[in-house]
Amino acid sequence: MSLFLKRFVSAVEGVSGLGAAFLRARGGFGARLAAVLQSASGQRNALAVLRLGRPRLALPANPVKCYAGEGALLLTRARDFHAVIERQAEFEVVYGPRMRMLTGGRDFFLGMQDGAAYRRDTDAMRRIVRPDDLLPVLAMARAEAAAALAGTGVDLPPALSARIPALMVQRYFGVAMETDQLIADATAMFHFLFSDLDAAPAVTDRALEAAARVNAAIDASIPHAGPETLLGRAVEAGKAGEAAFDPDGIRANIIGILIGAIPTLSKAACLAVEELLRRPGDLARARAAAESGDEAALAAHLWEALRFNPLNPILYRRAARAATLGDTEIAAGTMVLASNLSAMFDEAAVPKPWRFIAGRPWNVYLLWGEGLHLCWGDRINKALLPAMLLPLLARPGLRAVSPPDGEGTPFPRHYRLAWD
Numbered sequence: 001m002s003l004f005l006k007r008f009v010s011a012v013e014g015v016s017g018l019g020a021a022f023l024r025a026r027g028g029f030g031a032r033l034a035a036v037l038q039s040a041s042g043q044r045n046a047l048a049v050l051r052l053g054r055p056r057l058a059l060p061a062n063p064v065k066c067y068a069g070e071g072a073l074l075l076t077r078a079r080d081f082h083a084v085i086e087r088q089a090e091f092e093v094v095y096g097p098r099m100r101m102l103t104g105g106r107d108f109f110l111g112m113q114d115g116a117a118y119r120r121d122t123d124a125m126r127r128i129v130r131p132d133d134l135l136p137v138l139a140m141a142r143a144e145a146a147a148a149l150a151g152t153g154v155d156l157p158p159a160l161s162a163r164i165p166a167l168m169v170q171r172y173f174g175v176a177m178e179t180d181q182l183i184a185d186a187t188a189m190f191h192f193l194f195s196d197l198d199a200a201p202a203v204t205d206r207a208l209e210a211a212a213r214v215n216a217a218i219d220a221s222i223p224h225a226g227p228e229t230l231l232g233r234a235v236e237a238g239k240a241g242e243a244a245f246d247p248d249g250i251r252a253n254i255i256g257i258l259i260g261a262i263p264t265l266s267k268a269a270c271l272a273v274e275e276l277l278r279r280p281g282d283l284a285r286a287r288a289a290a291e292s293g294d295e296a297a298l299a300a301h302l303w304e305a306l307r308f309n310p311l312n313p314i315l316y317r318r319a320a321r322a323a324t325l326g327d328t329e330i331a332a333g334t335m336v337l338a339s340n341l342s343a344m345f346d347e348a349a350v351p352k353p354w355r356f357i358a359g360r361p362w363n364v365y366l367l368w369g370e371g372l373h374l375c376w377g378d379r380i381n382k383a384l385l386p387a388m389l390l391p392l393l394a395r396p397g398l399r400a401v402s403p404p405d406g407e408g409t410p411f412p413r414h415y416r417l418a419w420d
């Protein structure tokens with residue numbers, strides 16, 4: 001089948017999926033439309049239509065109000081996604097101003113453009129990581145997950161998916177803070193940085209309060225942070241003259257990775273489970289892998305589930321200057337919304353994109369970015385998600401008691417599951 005025809009078939013299925021979901025939704029026209037477009041399946045269907053008809057869709061206004069931008073351009077084809085992320089000098093990360101509000105002024109490398117400061121900080125952070133660091137983290141995760149599942153039901157985030165990353169932050173990163181407060185504060189800061197599309201003042205207030213608590217906890221943890229912790233190693237490197245780890249640098253780098261670690265892993269775990277529960281056949285295959293203790297086989301199902309239901313459907317960048325993408329001219333200041341969700345379903349890049357096929361080549365998965373700003377937790381995510389979820393997915397008759405509930409935020413605080 002030609003590429004055009006593949007895209008056409010996907011778009012037709014997309015339209016019919018959108019129509020059916022719209023009819024199933026409740027409320028008036030606006031409420032139905034919002035419900036459809038907020039769901040991952042609605043987004044996949046809408047993106048399929050755009051990939052065929054308007055692969056570079058200009059929007060009159062920047063929908064990411066928390067970061068300045070003049071209009072926006074939504075990109076849905078894989079080639080454009082990769083081009084924008086690769087051409088990072090022309091399409092810049094935007095997070096710097098909000099990141100500095102959380103650190104008290106110092107930049108953190110996710111908010112920086114490439115250059116001497118970015119390389120200094122990322123190199124220094126790489127040097128304090130040791131090859132076998134993950135072994136105790138994974139042992140903890142497996143033990144905690146088994147303990148959390150002793151009964152016949154679990155509330156996933158507080159008992160497991162947020163708790164285990166929080167324990168990792170305490171024991172491996174070296175930040176001593178009460179677990180529930182740490183989860184709440186990391187999530188409030190993540191919300192402020194990445195998901196506060198409406199720039200709501202309450203989100204800012206909560207994030208600044210959280211940052212004050214977490215920065216104080218990092219400072220208070222310094223005297224006790226041992227050599228097994230990233231904080232302890234950063235402090236030692238700072239004493240030895242590492243400029244990335246002067247006192248402000250220690251705080252900025254540790255708070256940066258802490259924010260990235262907890263809500264991401266927790267929500268990704270919930271999304272993967274939610275997607276598998278929608279697919280009884282794939283869930284049964286994931287369960288067989290989990291029952292036999294095969295973390296690698298289980299992981300293949302998790303990455304495929306997250307392809308359908310990823311943590312972030314788009315990465316956003318701002319055009320630093322006027323640029324062109326193919327035959328499209330992009331004005332300086334345009335907010336460019338590069339859809340990784342759409343790229344993972346692009347008929348030009350992914351064979352049979354609509355089928356759930358565990359074990360696709362890893363380069364299909366754009367789950368946590370790529371290129372310069374590829375997720376710093378890449379190795380952690382690949383190892384920790386299957387380790388955390390294996391005992392749960394091995395349970396027979398796994399089912400949701402209630403859907404994920406963020407209590408008004410985009411991050412699940414509760415997701416109650418039960419099994420036989």
Ligand code: HEM
Pocket residue numbers: 093109110111122256257258260261262264265268311312315316367368369370372373374375376377378380381
């Ligand atoms: C499944 C869980 C995770 C997901 C889905 C995820 C997602 C992402 C994405 C999409 C980016 C790129 C953002 C961009 O290019 O605009 C990113 C970068 C980053 N992530 Fe993650 N992340 C996860 C877990 C983690 C963990 C566990 C950590 C810390 C240990 C972490 C720390 C970071 C940092 C520091 C960056 C910035 C890297 C740089 O600028 O060089 N993330 N993540």
